[in-house]
Amino acid sequence: MFIKNNICLVISFFLIFSENTQAQLFKKKKASHSICEGMINITESGRYLLEFMGIRGNEKESIYTYNQDSIPKNQIWASFNPKQNGKISFELSPEAYGIQFYLFEASKEKSCVDIKEGTADLKTKKVISPQSKNTTRKTFVSENKKYVFLFLSKEKRKFRVNFKFEYFPVDDKGREIIDSTVSDYTNGKAIKTYLKIINNETNKPLTSSIIIKSKNKHLDGFYKASDLYLFVPKPSKSTIKIDRLGYFSKDIDHKFLTSNDTLIVLLKPLTVGSTAQFEEIQFYPGTSAMKKRAEEKVKRVADFLALNATINIEIQGHVNSKGKNTSSSIMLSKRRAKKVMKRLIQYGIDRSRLTAVGFGNAKPIYLKPKKAYQEQANRRVEIMIK
Secondary structure (H helix, E strand, O other): OOOOOOOOOEEEEEOOOOOOOOOOOOOOOOOOOOOHHHOEEEOOOEEEEEEOOOOOOEEOOOOOOOOOOOEEOOEEEEEEOOOOOEEEEEEEEEOOOOEEEEEEEEEOOOHHHHHHHOOOEEEEEEEEOOOOOEEOOOEEEOOOEEEEEEEEOOOOOOOEEEEEEEEEEEOOOOOEOOOOOEEEEOOOOOOOEEEEEEEOOOOOEOOEEEEEEEOOOOOOEEEEEOEEEEOOOOOEEEEEEEEOOOEOOEEEEEEEOOOOEEEEEEEOEOOOOOOOOOOOOOEOOOOOOEOHHHHHHHHHHHHHHHHEOOOOEEEEEOOOOOOOOOHHHHHHHHHHHHHHHHHHHHOOOOHHHEEEEEOOOOOOOOOOOOOHHHHHHHOEEEEEEO
């Protein structure tokens, strides 16, 4: 069932509750992206801003095999895990100061240990001057390895680096694979509806998750495709939800026709100032304690904020409760928002970029929820980009 609201301004988390006992989630402070263990996970091609935090001091331990001189602790670590063999290329452009750049090929399981012990393969080492554009050639990457990026700048310097990253999957012969999936549900019918999803920057197809909710049950369903063919037995008003990791999500109200019909959807890659949809964060009932499996979801938000250093966000908590909006409902919703904010700070996001508010039950998606999914939709945390 669709939640029919505009998601262009907010990133919604739907909260699921259970009867499990509260887990202790905050025993250890999480590492920030200034050390290897807190590296940013890059999952998709795109343009990003990486931010130096201005950390003081120098050290010799992290990359001693590759640079035996003392190096600044003012570092940015990031990584890419290819899902299949491919090629990568990237462009670096620091805004204010020169930087040193390293690219390592390491094992997936213990990449930081490999780098520290000197067993990782150093693929690239460069010095890049301020406001220059340094573009690399396409480099082969293996699905069995992790690729770690290290950026170094002198201590106490706070500035950003423009980082354009591109990944191109390849087949067994080294040829680039087009991300195209054709799904035909017309059963040979001559009259059909054609839905095509493409990247609005490259005009290349994008295999995406497609959910159609229609009064015509023949169309209802979940699809995975870049090119989707459907047979429409009768005109039908429908809602189409399209999601692709690393891109804007799109909700479309569309009337399917019984004649040949073509709908082309352009998805915009996530860049600075854009929004993204993240899946559910789970809390324990009646508390502000997140479950352990919610960690991955919050880490995705932290990675998004670390990669997009100009974005400030407001974390908004909501509860699902009947009647008046009580002070206890407002406080619970705010505690949940603050819990998300606290975790983001522990991941290295500057507190000045984050605010947390609680609305209690004042802004439900469903005014009178009757189904479990409607209550779940009301019971949420939203991230609004400011």
